[in-house]
Amino acid sequence: xxxxxxxxxxxxxxxxxxxxxxxxxxxxxxxxxxxxxxxxxxxxxxxxxxxxxxxxxxxxxxxxxxxxxxxxxxxxxxxxxxxxxxxxxxxxxxxxxxxxxxxxxxxxxxxxxxxxxxxxxxxxxxxxxxxxxxxxxxxxxxxxxxxxxxxxxxxxxxxxxxxxxxxxxxxxxxxxxxxxxxxxxxxxxxxxxxxxxxxxxxxxxxxxxxxxxxxxxxxxxxxxxxxxxxxxxxxxxxxxxxxxxxxxxxxxxxxxxxxxxxxxxxxxxxxxxxxxxxxxxxxxxxxxxxxxxxxxxxxxxxxxxxxxxxxxxxxxxxxxxxxxxxxxxxxxxxxxxxxxxxxxxxxxxxxxxxxxxxxxxxxxxxxxxxxxxxxxxxxxxxxxxxxxxxxxxxxxxxxxxxxxxxxxxxxxxxxxxxxxxxxxxxxxxxxxxxxxxxxxxxxxxxxxxxxxxxxxxxxxxxxxxxxxxxxxxxxxxxxxxxxxxxxxxxxxxxxxxxxxxxxxxxxxxxxxxxxxxxxxxxxxxxxxxxxxxxxxxxxxxxxxxxxxxxxxxxxxxxxxxxxxxxxxxxxxxxxxxxxxxxxxxxxxxxxxxxxxxxxxxxxxxxxxxxxxxxxxxxxxxxxxxxxxxxxxxxxxxxxxxxxxxxxxxxxxxxxxxxxxxxxxxxxxxxxxxxxxxxxxxxxxxxxxxxxxxxxxxxxxxxxxxxxxxxxxxxxxxxxxxxxxxxxxxxxxxxxxxxxxxxxxxxxxxxxxxxxxxxxxxxxxxxxxxxxxxxxxxxxxxxxxxxxxxxxxxxxxxxxxxxxxxxxxxxxxxxxxxxxxxxxxxxxxxxxxxxxxxxxxxxxxxxxxxxxxxxxxxxxxxxxxxxxxxxxxxxxxxxxxxxxxxxxxxxxxxxxxxxxxxxxxxxxxxxxxxxxxxxxxxxxxxxxxxxxxxxxxxxxxxxx
Numbered sequence: 001x002x003x004x005x006x007x008x009x010x011x012x013x014x015x016x017x018x019x020x021x022x023x024x025x026x027x028x029x030x031x032x033x034x035x036x037x038x039x040x041x042x043x044x045x046x047x048x049x050x051x052x053x054x055x056x057x058x059x060x061x062x063x064x065x066x067x068x069x070x071x072x073x074x075x076x077x078x079x080x081x082x083x084x085x086x087x088x089x090x091x092x093x094x095x096x097x098x099x100x101x102x103x104x105x106x107x108x109x110x111x112x113x114x115x116x117x118x119x120x121x122x123x124x125x126x127x128x129x130x131x132x133x134x135x136x137x138x139x140x141x142x143x144x145x146x147x148x149x150x151x152x153x154x155x156x157x158x159x160x161x162x163x164x165x166x167x168x169x170x171x172x173x174x175x176x177x178x179x180x181x182x183x184x185x186x187x188x189x190x191x192x193x194x195x196x197x198x199x200x201x202x203x204x205x206x207x208x209x210x211x212x213x214x215x216x217x218x219x220x221x222x223x224x225x226x227x228x229x230x231x232x233x234x235x236x237x238x239x240x241x242x243x244x245x246x247x248x249x250x251x252x253x254x255x256x257x258x259x260x261x262x263x264x265x266x267x268x269x270x271x272x273x274x275x276x277x278x279x280x281x282x283x284x285x286x287x288x289x290x291x292x293x294x295x296x297x298x299x300x301x302x303x304x305x306x307x308x309x310x311x312x313x314x315x316x317x318x319x320x321x322x323x324x325x326x327x328x329x330x331x332x333x334x335x336x337x338x339x340x341x342x343x344x345x346x347x348x349x350x351x352x353x354x355x356x357x358x359x360x361x362x363x364x365x366x367x368x369x370x371x372x373x374x375x376x377x378x379x380x381x382x383x384x385x386x387x388x389x390x391x392x393x394x395x396x397x398x399x400x401x402x403x404x405x406x407x408x409x410x411x412x413x414x415x416x417x418x419x420x421x422x423x424x425x426x427x428x429x430x431x432x433x434x435x436x437x438x439x440x441x442x443x444x445x446x447x448x449x450x451x452x453x454x455x456x457x458x459x460x461x462x463x464x465x466x467x468x469x470x471x472x473x474x475x476x477x478x479x480x481x482x483x484x485x486x487x488x489x490x491x492x493x494x495x496x497x498x499x500x501x502x503x504x505x506x507x508x509x510x511x512x513x514x515x516x517x518x519x520x521x522x523x524x525x526x527x528x529x530x531x532x533x534x535x536x537x538x539x540x541x542x543x544x545x546x547x548x549x550x551x552x553x554x555x556x557x558x559x560x561x562x563x564x565x566x567x568x569x570x571x572x573x574x575x576x577x578x579x580x581x582x583x584x585x586x587x588x589x590x591x592x593x594x595x596x597x598x599x600x601x602x603x604x605x606x607x608x609x610x611x612x613x614x615x616x617x618x619x620x621x622x623x624x625x626x627x628x629x630x631x632x633x634x635x636x637x638x639x640x641x642x643x644x645x646x647x648x649x650x651x652x653x654x655x656x657x658x659x660x661x662x663x664x665x666x667x668x669x670x671x672x673x674x675x676x677x678x679x680x681x682x683x684x685x686x687x688x689x690x691x692x693x694x695x696x697x698x699x700x701x702x703x704x705x706x707x708x709x710x711x712x713x714x715x716x717x718x719x720x721x722x723x724x725x726x727x728x729x730x731x732x733x734x735x736x737x738x739x740x741x742x743x744x745x746x747x748x749x750x751x752x753x754x755x756x757x758x759x760x761x762x763x764x765x766x767x768x769x770x771x772x773x774x775x776x777x778x779x780x781x782x783x784x785x786x787x788x789x790x791x792x793x794x795x796x797x798x799x800x801x802x803x804x805x806x807x808x809x810x811x812x813x814x815x816x817x818x819x820x821x822x823x824x825x826x827x828x829x830x831x832x833x834x835x836x837x838x839x840x841x842x843x844x845x846x847x848x849x850x851x852x853x854x855x856x857x858x859x860x861x862x863x864x865x866x867x868x869x870x871x872x873x874x875x876x877x878x879x880x881x882x883x884x885x886x887x888x889x890x891x892x893x894x895x896x897x898x899x900x901x902x903x904x905x906x907x908x909x910x911x912x913x914x915x916x917x918x919x920x921x922x923x924x925x926x927x928x929x930x931x932x933x934x935x936x937x938x939x940x941x942x943x
């Protein structure tokens with residue numbers, strides 16, 4: 001019996017079960033809860049008395065009570081930061097009672113109504129959802145995001161306990177949750193997985209999505225059976241804006257300054273929403289535009305160790321980047337009420353970002369030490385090269401390397417009340433992500449055998465050649481490439497929920513559902529070199545038009561001077577297709593081994609049982625079954641450039657994923673949670689691709705591993721939370737994860753080529769047997785143990801006198817530790833005391849704010865300790881992501897009820913992106929961006 005048949009039979013059985021218990025007719029209550037501005041209140045607690053029936057409003061502020069006996073009830077709604085609301089309602093058998101609740105803002109403090117400011121309203125929404133969620137989670141509302149100076153989703157996420165971000169060009173890009181690498185986490189939009197635009201992995205680039213396009217960010221640190229299982233660290237769900245309960249018009253316009261290049265940044269956004277046809281149709285349209293013109297100063301190095309134990313730099317780069325990022329986003333959401341029992345919603349979001357980059361790279365490589373009679377290093381020789389990176393001069397590339405990334409998500413969902421006891425929802429979605437890099441160009445000039453002088457600074461290394469001029473650097477290569485990657489996912493799911501009374505007078509619910517995900521991923525690159533017909537035209541760097549970057553304010557070190565390079569205009573205007581000027585030649589070694597095609601189909605079914613044992617203790621128990629089928633095709637490469645064939649591998653595996661969660665409400669605001677859950681992480685696409693690439697010049701073999709197993713994890717969590725009615729929280733918890741078959745990169749520098757035929761049956765063997773080569777392949781380790789704890793505190797200090805009562809604190813700290821087993825070094829020996837890459841031991845956030853009715857200000861700090869980023873062949877080759885400390889500030893002032901001005905400053909500490917090798921003094925990369933400043937206005941009208 002296949003999984004489709006099993007899932008179908010399971011759903012059929014459950015439908016028959018609820019049909020038998022749902023026969024008797026009772027009443028139904030549906031409604032919406034909102035504030036006085038007609039903005040929805042998600043996470044509100046609603047209770048009926050007499051009786052023990054309760055529910056929680058969803059992210060749209062909607063709620064429902066199923067199977068309510070006829071009679072008159074008092075409906076009570078509670079919400080942190082708002083005054084309790086009570087009203088009487090009458091339920092009739094077989095009838096639907098539809099109501100709309102409006103709650104008054106302001107909490108009660110010593111019998112005095114405390115009016116909430118804009119920031120506290122957003123914080124109240126987030127805390128109410130977090131309090132009423134059944135699993136362990138953190139919630140960020142759009143109002144909260146707007147109070148931090150965060151331009152994209154990644155920057156907003158780094159404020160959450162247990163989350164750190166890896167940066168790219170000064171923006172938060174890759175998410176690490178509780179010390180687990182980006183590949184071990186998932187990112188969804190409205191519950192549907194967002195595909196990755198990167199070619200070799202599953203990472204979702206968080207800097208691609210503007211923060212102002214999202215209504216709520218849900219960070220689920222424990223899973224329930226109805227959630228997709230591929231989220232060992234956590235699942236980040238981005239909830240887009242929904243049609244509100246009335247008209248809303250909002251607009252933002254700002255501009256700023258980037259000191260790193262003295263250029264401006266521009267941001268604009270709009271939201272229009274309303275309801276039509278007697279509120280039967282809702283609509284929200286939004287758009288966002290961000291143009292950021294900046295750059296970075298960078299120094300990089302690789303470190304080597306000789307046979308005498310001397311450690312030295314084998315290659316050194318000084319890089320100057322000029323970057324312009326243009327981010328655009330459009331979204332639309334519609335809902336259609338088809339009577340009282342049925343609602344159809346449609347969502348669409350289209351994000352695209354143009355990353356325009358020029359890079360000027362001074363490289364010193366082939367560095368060879370000069371020794372004295374005692375085998376001590378007395379000097380160096382090396383090769384000097386100066387490379388310009390850009391693109392064709394046209395309306396798209398504009399003489400730069402263009403990286404055009406697009407993410408699209410489209411979905412249709414239905415919510416249906418089938419009877420007074422049964423509801424059902426379904427959805428169909430389509431998502432795609434792509435990265436296109438057309439007409440990317442490089443021109444490189446170099447000189448070998450130069451005497452070079454090392455400044456001895458391992459943090460900011462500089463190698464200075466003797467007697468070097470632009471005329472002494474000869475042409476090495478002119479190249480152009482086109483890289484394209486696309487991933488798609490077609491998804492469908494259905495969920496059915498009905499009451500299940502096991503314990504008298506206690507609420508019980510059963511959910512069953514099915515899930516289908518059809519994924520594809522393709523990478524198609526090419527690469528050409530161009531040789532001048534007349535070599536004298538481009539014989540040396542001096543024969544091209546040049547730029548001289550000799551400013552002494554280089555951020556990675558004032559002594560680091562990039563120097564003379566070919567200008568981007570000269571490179572962009574080269575007519576490479578003119579055969580009278582250039583001869584082109586394809587270079588398969590640059591792309592054949594990278595290209596692949598992947599298909600992955602996931603079919604899942606689940607059963608989830610929610611049961612209350614008392615008015616304080618509740619449980620979620622369930623199991624999820626996921627079947628994964630893969631079909632991968634990769635290239636077999638001989639001698640770097642000869643395509644000897646393709647290799648296709650198919651595989652299928654099934655994972656059983658049980659879970660158990662308990663929630664204990666000691667009081668209305670003091671909550672204890674415990675969970676034992678399971679999750680998995682599928683291998684990266686390219687790691688699974690069955691390619692084989694042999695590179696004789698480097699005596700190197702690289703191979704995919706289609707036999708990689710998915711990482712499977714047992715997760716155990718404890719959490720205690722105390723919520724303050726004055727809008728605040730204090731919480732603390734511990735977690736432990738056991739990962740089986742975690743994935744790491746295996747490197748063997750003594751691979752015996754006699755084993756090639758046995759390791760790769762059927763593959764063409766171009767290698768002489770008995771030689772020792774370098775071998776690289778992703779492999780499964782045995783297991784990893786990860787444990788840690790997190791604490792958080794946020795509160796308005798309203799107990800202080802005078803103006804001090806307007807102060808607020810937001811702070812959290814996370815500790816994480818990991819131990820990995822089954823990692824082998826280059827000699828084939830097991831490595832001891834190895835941590836899981838990405839496990840940051842210490843993460844800390846702190847924020848101090850002040851707010852009254854018109855003015856608000858916030859100073860925010862974010863710290864992450866250094867952690868292992870990539871395992872090498874030995875501990876000497878391990879790469880670490882260095883500690884980072886960010887300090888940001890922002891303020892806003894309300895000119896009128898609907899108009900405010902704001903100012904923001906990011907990265908006041910000039911925090912670099914820094915990696916080091918083995919020990920902190922050995923810089924691998926140190927890239928600086930300087931602070932960024934922004935000022936603007938925001939208009940918001942709600943009716």
